[in-house]
Amino acid sequence: MKKHKQNYVQRWNLQHRLQHGALALSMVGLIVSGLAIKYHTAAWAKGWFSLIGFHKNLILHKASATLLVAVSIYHVAWLLVSWMKERSHPFSWAMMPNLDDVKHAGQHMAYLLNLRKEPPHYGRYTYLEKFEYLSIIWGMVVMGLTGFSLWLPETMGNFFTREILDMFRIIHGNEAVVACIALLYGHFFSVHFNPAVFPSSPVWYNGKISLEHMMEEHPAEYQRMVEAGQIDAATMAGAQPHGLSPARKVLAFVELIIYSAIFYWLLISYLPKALA
Amino acid sequence: MNLARWIRAAALPILGGLLLAGGLMLNPGTASAASNASQLAVPSEPEENKACLECHSKNETMTRDGKEISVHVDGAEYGESVHGIISCVRCHAEAGPEHAADPTKPLNLPTGRDLAVLKSQGCVKCHAGPYEESYKLSFHGVAVANGDNRAATCVDCHGVHNILPSRNTASAVSPENLAGTCGTAECHQNAPENFAKGKEHVIASEKSAPPALHLVYKFFMILILFDTMKDGPIVMFELLRRLQAGRGH
Numbered sequence: 001m002k003k004h005k006q007n008y009v010q011r012w013n014l015q016h017r018l019q020h021g022a023l024a025l026s027m028v029g030l031i032v033s034g035l036a037i038k039y040h041t042a043a044w045a046k047g048w049f050s051l052i053g054f055h056k057n058l059i060l061h062k063a064s065a066t067l068l069v070a071v072s073i074y075h076v077a078w079l080l081v082s083w084m085k086e087r088s089h090p091f092s093w094a095m096m097p098n099l100d101d102v103k104h105a106g107q108h109m110a111y112l113l114n115l116r117k118e119p120p121h122y123g124r125y126t127y128l129e130k131f132e133y134l135s136i137i138w139g140m141v142v143m144g145l146t147g148f149s150l151w152l153p154e155t156m157g158n159f160f161t162r163e164i165l166d167m168f169r170i171i172h173g174n175e176a177v178v179a180c181i182a183l184l185y186g187h188f189f190s191v192h193f194n195p196a197v198f199p200s201s202p203v204w205y206n207g208k209i210s211l212e213h214m215m216e217e218h219p220a221e222y223q224r225m226v227e228a229g230q231i232d233a234a235t236m237a238g239a240q241p242h243g244l245s246p247a248r249k250v251l252a253f254v255e256l257i258i259y260s261a262i263f264y265w266l267l268i269s270y271l272p273k274a275l276a
Numbered sequence: 277m278n279l280a281r282w283i284r285a286a287a288l289p290i291l292g293g294l295l296l297a298g299g300l301m302l303n304p305g306t307a308s309a310a311s312n313a314s315q316l317a318v319p320s321e322p323e324e325n326k327a328c329l330e331c332h333s334k335n336e337t338m339t340r341d342g343k344e345i346s347v348h349v350d351g352a353e354y355g356e357s358v359h360g361i362i363s364c365v366r367c368h369a370e371a372g373p374e375h376a377a378d379p380t381k382p383l384n385l386p387t388g389r390d391l392a393v394l395k396s397q398g399c400v401k402c403h404a405g406p407y408e409e410s411y412k413l414s415f416h417g418v419a420v421a422n423g424d425n426r427a428a429t430c431v432d433c434h435g436v437h438n439i440l441p442s443r444n445t446a447s448a449v450s451p452e453n454l455a456g457t458c459g460t461a462e463c464h465q466n467a468p469e470n471f472a473k474g475k476e477h478v479i480a481s482e483k484s485a486p487p488a489l490h491l492v493y494k495f496f497m498i499l500i501l502f503d504t505m506k507d508g509p510i511v512m513f514e515l516l517r518r519l520q521a522g523r524g525h
Binding site: 037040046049053054055058108111112113114128150153154157158160161162163164165166167169170171174175177178181182185186189194195196243244249252253255256257258259260261262263264265266267268270271273274276 | 289290292293294296297298300415418419421422423424426459464465466467468470471472473474475478480481486488489492493494496497498499500501503504505507508509510511512513514515516517518519520521
């Protein structure tokens with residue numbers, strides 16, 4: 001098969017997928033076990049604890065945290081090795097934020113408010129994807145430091161007073177909500193619930209992105225690959241990005257109701273807490 | 277752009293979402309029950325306690341759950357404790373006339389950690405309010421409420437028959453002794469002095485909490501609200517744009 005006849009591009013290699021897989025697995029473990037503790041009076045949490053037990057849930061939380069730290073260290077090492085051996089290993093700066101991202105954020109806002117016809121001309125990673133990546137780094141530092149202090153208070157108590165440790169617990173439980181909003185609301189929308197890719201973008205398991213999806217979400221990268229001869233533009237001649245089939249329009253409508261409901265629910269829950 | 281059409285298209289599903297959210301909020305939730313505090317106002321006659329101490333001042337033991345358990349109570353120590361003016365049965369309702377008639381008959385009390393958990397449930401009958409509320413919010417309280425009895429209960433920090441106010445230097449929870457109380461072998465072994473540098477029984481969401489703690493809590497409430505207002509509309513308007521795309525094609 002000639003490469004340019006393909007209707008997809010290999011977006012992620014095995015390294016990307018394995019690292020994302022370990023990250024995702026650790027996050028699922030952390031979120032399930034962590035939210036069960038935070039919302040322990042909820043019926044689902046009670047059910048979960050009667051199934052696994054409070055102590056085993058805690059072990060699951062710590063094991064998932066250990067996996068997350070391990071995959072983060074691996075990621076940094078992998079980046080360093082790729083960077084140092086750039087000739088034999090592919091290394092990309094595509095995740096680096098730049099001024100275009102600020103411009104794209106403004107253009108995206110205009111697009112969302114119907115003041116602009118087309119979405120921004122995104123490259124390999126959109127400004128939202130870069131923001132997510134930075135959020136993971138920020139989240140790792142905050143959750144890692146506070147979580148480790150709650151895990152081993154006797155040791156960390158040598159460096160922090162009781163009042164600081166109490167603060168860490170408030171930070172840990174609330175930064176978790178920040179992460180969940182970013183992940184389950186933002187990230188899951190862009191890669192799962194977006195009607196264009198529902199039920200899932202295949203990038204995370206087989207690394208492939210369809211040319212159609214690429215034209216729509218990463219037009220600048222698509223264009224660059226066409227110009228470099230890596231994609232035959234004829235494959236997608238006449239394609240209409242941004243269109244949805246009738247079934248997917250129904251899905252989008254139902255999702256809009258659900259997502260609005262979650263939005264209002266968060267607003268009603270947190271507005272009084274912030275203003276009180 | 278046709279603004280009127282845009283608003284009309286947006287209104288229906290977003291109002292639907294508002295209704296759904298309203299429905300979720302109607303869930304009655306957990307309104308805190310009225311507390312039956314200040315039963316303490318009825319001073320009782322410690323005279324009764326003499327009858328209890330007739331036996332319990334002796335250094336006797338019994339066997340329960342295969343364990344040798346002391347039944348000894350230091351009457352003098354109890355008399356000096358904050359609860360010295362209260363009759364034994366206030367906390368030991370299980371020891372009624374039947375117990376006086378036949379002291380060897382088991383009272384069906386658990387032993388070990390289970391007993392600490394059970395007895396601590398009695399403390400909050402009088403000590404309701406912020407002490408109970410803050411304990412429920414603490415990690416100790418959450419663990420115990422969900423069946424992990426290893427976590428500290430009231431009696432583990434405050435003691436049993438020897439409870440003294442924290443301002444008393446002999447108290448287990450006085451600033452001088454607190455780190456040592458936390459740092460027993462079964463709990464936070466070798467807890468450093470820093471363990472005593474902060475307040476217990478605080479509710480971060482309330483203004484009475486230490487200012488720094490309350491500030492951190494506030495910061496996160498505002499951050500979560502900011503995140504909601506950032507991510508919510510992005511998703512909602514993206515979906516609206518999707519629904520609009522292809523219209524008229």
